[in-house]
Amino acid sequence: MNILIKGLVKEYEKVALSIDELFIEGGKIVALLGLNGSGKTTLLECIANFKGYDKGIIYYDGEEDFERVRNKISIMQQRPYIFNMPVKENIILGLRYQRLDTKIIEERLKKYNSYYNLNFLDKNAKKLSGGEAAKVALLRAVILERPLLLLDEPTANMDIEGTLMTEKLLKDINKEFGTTILIVTHDIFQAERIADIVIFMDKGKIIEMNTNEEFFNNPKNPLVKKILKRGEVND
Numbered sequence: 001m002n003i004l005i006k007g008l009v010k011e012y013e014k015v016a017l018s019i020d021e022l023f024i025e026g027g028k029i030v031a032l033l034g035l036n037g038s039g040k041t042t043l044l045e046c047i048a049n050f051k052g053y054d055k056g057i058i059y060y061d062g063e064e065d066f067e068r069v070r071n072k073i074s075i076m077q078q079r080p081y082i083f084n085m086p087v088k089e090n091i092i093l094g095l096r097y098q099r100l101d102t103k104i105i106e107e108r109l110k111k112y113n114s115y116y117n118l119n120f121l122d123k124n125a126k127k128l129s130g131g132e133a134a135k136v137a138l139l140r141a142v143i144l145e146r147p148l149l150l151l152d153e154p155t156a157n158m159d160i161e162g163t164l165m166t167e168k169l170l171k172d173i174n175k176e177f178g179t180t181i182l183i184v185t186h187d188i189f190q191a192e193r194i195a196d197i198v199i200f201m202d203k204g205k206i207i208e209m210n211t212n213e214e215f216f217n218n219p220k221n222p223l224v225k226k227i228l229k230r231g232e233v234n235d
């Protein structure tokens, strides 16, 4: 699914997000980078139409009526909600709502759990560690197999193995279904590993957007240049 954003403004006490125009090509993995408070979550929440916005239009494959595309989008939020029920039920919740055949639900669960091999599917999900809960929330979003996947720092609490498996999972579904994936991350190396397009935000605006290669080899914005240089020396 492609996304076209025009004149988008979201205000809280101050302007949290102000984007003149942004086009995200369908089928791409797009990493959203930026310092704390730069508007990454707000952008994701506007696209997911969580709290509405003050100005602007968002087109989803040319469609501006969100109700018509709602069931094509899934999101994993920064602090995902975990329901007081077994892990398995947390993961397949959306599929249950769709009243899919039990066999199909079990097959999908098996397919996607093969990335993490969670062996505590019957455990109450409220008792999971931060990284375990993140894997459950990620699977809950991915298992729906929707054309647009919005992920807010999905691997922030995961160990390195979980992080790399998540990256493999995202690449695999992107390849299999052409899923458009928008992923917020603070890990520039993760962005470099998986993104086709990288966006850098500052103070509610997009200050740099480029292909992976151009972004990392030839950054234009002074702040981005400075941050990438620091990353290289692991400072």
Ligand SMILES: Nc1ncnc2c1ncn2[C@@H]1O[C@H](COP(=O)(O)OP(=O)(O)OP(=O)(O)O)[C@@H](O)[C@H]1O
Pocket: 012, 013, 016, 034, 035, 036, 037, 038, 039, 040, 041, 042, 043
């Ligand atoms: N519910 C809210 N009420 C008031 N201000 C908010 C609210 N949510 C976000 N903001 C403000 O909007 C701005 C952008 O916040 P946002 O969460 O989008 O940033 P972010 O780039 O995702 O940050 P982080 O990297 O810390 O997750 C910040 O100044 C934040 O304080």
